[in-house]
Amino acid sequence: MKGLIALPAIILLLITRTGLSQSVPDIDKKMDSLFAHYNTHTPGVSIVVVKDGKTVFKKSYGSANLEHGIANTPETVFQIASVSKQFTAFAIYLLAKQGQLSLEDDIRKYIPELPSYGKAIRIRHLLAHTSGIRDLAATLTLAGWHIEDVMTTEQILKVTARQKELNFEPGTAFGYSNTGYTLLARIVERVTQQSFTDYTSKNIFEPLQMTNTRFYNDYHTIIKNRAHSYEKSDGQYIKKELLVADAGPSSLHTTAEDMAKWANNFYHPIIGDAQLIAAFNEVSVLDNTKPVVWAASGTDTTYHAKGQVRWKHRGIPAITHGGHTAGFRAWLARFPEHNLSIIALSNDEHYDILGTGLKIVEFYLKNQFTEPVTNNTSPTLATTKTEKYTSNLKDFTGYYYSDELATGYTVTLRNDKLTITHSRLSDIELTRIDDSKFTGINSFKFELEFVRNKKDIVGFKISNFGAKNVKFKIIK
Incomplete structure (x- = not known):
């Protein structure tokens, strides 16, 4: 009887091992082909794929530093731009769960130097990009700043405090605002009496053993294994400087390996709990309770959810967010129904975040899709007409x-x-x-x-x- 029970188990084990021996090399070849254009003379990308809590693919391509010929590795530290926002939002949720703040709080309770706009801007408005506060990059460039100028939180707060008007009434529309996440980080500091860097390190990164992850609020800091960012100009790669020191909307430095630990926390929480994560993943809403729409095209709608976007890729629910600053590009994609997470961190300005990411998704969920690939047609361009103007x-x-x-x-x-x-x-x-x-x-x-x-x-x-x-x- 024991032999009869053991035999199917042995057969199952052999089938499983055989399947892995066939599939893993196949994935390796597909990945290598996808990134074949990266080499020692180009920047590149680090990829980590996590399935059912285990890393099933980990490999890096191209160089972290072209001047010194240093290769990208899974331990290379990248700036992940707007993917940073979900960590800032999570810090707010941790404080709310502890009763140290409420998502309904007027933000002027913590940042009284901001002007009053008639209607209260609440913390939840900042989280959902529904505050109406002007975006920092949009505002500063109008003020004569260059993208590669030094930009600090202190400077941004001073410019924000001078703004007499909003883009729209709080809670009535969606308008992406990096400034909102600068303010969220400042709220964390004023509630906890700690720097935002220290709070997130002690309450998020250390518990998750994300040992190579940190918010940096000083662009002078030496960061071990840091990648530099690059862009092509006249066929040659040039370095893109990043002198931003504004932790909250951006400025998180991390590795693809560490990001896998963060992704796994959504399935098996070490920080937070299932209830907090469920609330965190919920689609944001306007004051009229309608969902916050990030983008809509035909029958496809993408919704915002606190530093994340929720949508369906060929019928499969996805929770993702991309990031882009200087030549850095980043993508974290989670497919909860399949316990699959994909992390892609790049130092190449020309890296196609979504297009490449979805090709990787195809490698792992090829037979799971319930909808075909949609063909988007380009809009017809309007013709220019000559007008007669009355003003001189x-x-x-x-x-x-x-x-x-x-x-x-x-x-x-x-x-x-x-x-x-x-x-x-x-x-x-x-x-x-x-x-x-x-x-x-x-x-x-x-x-x-x-x-x-x-x-x-x-x-x-x-x-x-x-x-x-x-x-x-x-x-x-």
Whole structure:
């Protein structure tokens, strides 16, 4: 009888081992083919795949440092940009569970230096990107900053405190705001009387044994095994500097190996518990209780959930988030129904976060999809039409100043086109799209509209992706 019971077990064991011996080399070959363009002369990527709590794939490609010929490894430390946000949100949830704050708290309870906007901005609004607070990168570039300038939390808070208006009324819409997560990190500091770096290290990274993970709030810090970021220019890779010291929305440095430990915590909690994680994974809502929509295309809708996005890939529920700063690109994807997590950390500006990530998903869930691949068609481009405008371009010239940004622009007329100049920026030629509306590019595309008081020009308002209707007054 014992022999009869043991025989199927032995057969099952042999089948399992045979399956692994066939599948693992197959995955290895597919991964190697996917990343064959990375070598010692290029930056690259570190990949870790976790299935049922175990690492089933771990490999790195390309170089961490091209100047010194240092290869990427699973222990290489990358800056993971906006993937940092879920850690900041989790810190807030830990404090809420302990009763040290409420998600319904008015943020001015902790950051009283912010102006009052009439309607309270609550912690949950910051978490969900529904606060209406202007994005820090969008605002600072309008103020004449460059993306590679030094940017610290202190500077960002000072600029934010000068903002007299919001992009929209809190709780009524979704508007991605890095600034909101800067404020969340500051709330953690003021509640705990610890630096954000110390709090997250002691309460998240140490319990999870994420020994190579830390929020850095000083860009001078020496970080062992750190990758440098790169971008191609004229066919050659150049280094992209990152001098940001703003822990919260970004600035988390970690490894692909450590991120696997974080991913596993969602399935078998070491920090938090099942109830906290369930609440953390819930889709965020507006004040009217409607879900916060991150993006919608046809029948596909992506929802936001506290530093994460929830959606379905070919019918399979996914919880993901990507990150991009300087030349760093990062992706953490979890597929809860299959207990599968994929981590991809890259120092290549041109790394295709989603496209490459979904190819890796295909390697592991190929036979699990319930929906076919959708073919997205490109939108038809509208033709440009010639307009006759009543305003004379010369009427718009002059010097304009914004108290909110503590900066000014000079508008001049050159070769029958308006140009705006700033002491720290290259001159920007404007393209006319309406009688008083123009577009231009300053790190990000913007729209500028001149404002009249009866017949005289009194200023302009400028908007980009994350800062709406920032007002400038004309000073002749």
